[in-house]
Amino acid sequence: MKTNYEIRYAAHPEDAKSYDTKRIRRDFLIEKVFTPNEVNMVYSMYDRMVVGGAMPCGETLKLEAIDPLKQPIFLRNREIGMYNVGGPGIVKVGDTQFELNYKEALYLGSGDREVYFESKDSNNPAKFYFNSLTAHRNYPDKKVTKQDAVVAEMGSLEGSNHRNINKMIVNQVLPTCQIQMGMTELAPGSVWNTMPAHVHSRRMEAYFYFEVPEDQAVCHFMGEVDETRHIWMKGDQAVLSPEWSIHSAAATHNYTFIWGMGGENLDYGDQDFSAITDLK
Ligand SMILES: O=C[C@H](O)[C@@H](O)CC(=O)C(=O)O
Numbered sequence: 097m098k099t100n101y102e103i104r105y106a107a108h109p110e111d112a113k114s115y116d117t118k119r120i121r122r123d124f125l126i127e128k129v130f131t132p133n134e135v136n137m138v139y140s141m142y143d144r145m146v147v148g149g150a151m152p153c154g155e156t157l158k159l160e161a162i163d164p165l166k167q168p169i170f171l172r173n174r175e176i177g178m179y180n181v182g183g184p185g186i187v188k189v190g191d192t193q194f195e196l197n198y199k200e201a202l203y204l205g206s207g208d209r210e211v212y213f214e215s216k217d218s219n220n221p222a223k224f225y226f227n228s229l230t231a232h233r234n235y236p237d238k239k240v241t242k243q244d245a246v247v248a249e250m251g252s253l254e255g256s257n258h259r260n261i262n263k264m265i266v267n268q269v270l271p272t273c274q275i276q277m278g279m280t281e282l283a284p285g286s287v288w289n290t291m292p293a294h295v296h297s298r299r300m301e302a303y304f305y306f307e308v309p310e311d312q313a314v315c316h317f318m319g320e321v322d323e324t325r326h327i328w329m330k331g332d333q334a335v336l337s338p339e340w341s342i343h344s345a346a347a348t349h350n351y352t353f354i355w356g357m358g359g360e361n362l363d364y365g366d367q368d369f370s371a372i373t374d375l376k
């Protein structure tokens with residue numbers, strides 16, 4: 097197995113205004129989340145969230161304590177939330193193991209346990225997408241499925257944004273230090289997420305898009321309300337959303353995405369919305 101990581105620094109919104117396409121993509125887009133038998137991580141300076149993916153194809157992959165942590169064990173000072181977006185998989189943590197099927201989630205609290213990822217069938221590999229944030233106390237590990245979710249049905253087909261927001265690793269379901277994660281599924285015919293758009297300067301966020309057909313694309317919008325930019329994305333890619341940025345997308349097909357947040361509070365509803373007609 098191999099672990100790859102990179103550090104991403106945070107940007108001032110005044111500076112980000114002048115970024116060209118290449119720079120926006122380099123700083124915010126995470127193109128390669130999954131590579132067979134590798135663990136990929138981006139250590140972001142936005143609330144020190146680590147965004148990554150593990151795709152075991154016959155090998156057992158370890159969640160290694162990458163150098164920027166300066167810790168011997170990944171979970172020593174961190175909690176992690178993850179989703180399996182591939183075939184049936186197993187996550188081993190200490191003496192316990194969790195079976196995660198498609199779209200099932202797992203929260204692991206901080207503490208000195210090693211984490212290993214496995215697939216049940218290397219021909220149909222599991223793909224674990226994860227977000228990790230610093231944590232200064234332990235909360236119990238918990239597998240979370242859609243049955244446990246707090247579901248918000250939003251939008252309409254007429255508005256091209258009919259979707260279910262499945263709030264899964266959130267404070268109504270289980271205690272966490274910082275992380276709040278969920279999965280939003282768009283109905284066929286709907287392509288817009290998070291419109292009207294919002295910001296929450298109390299929390300940063302990461303989006304991971306999947307269930308996007310190979311020949312289709314997602315146009316993710318970011319930036320300040322009156323200074324937006326876009327990033328064209330494919331399926332199985334993630335994007336960082338600074339605390340000053342909107343985060344919304346339209347695609348050429350319906351899709352599903354996983355959102356994860358960290359920062360000042362655990363209040364999902366603490367969002368500052370802007371009128372659709374105020375976007376520039
Ligand atoms: O702060 C919350 C996040 O941006 C998402 O949960 C929004 C979302 O899934 C949607 O409206 O489709």
Ligand SMILES: [Zn+2]
Nearest residue numbers: 294296301343
């Ligand atoms: Zn948000």
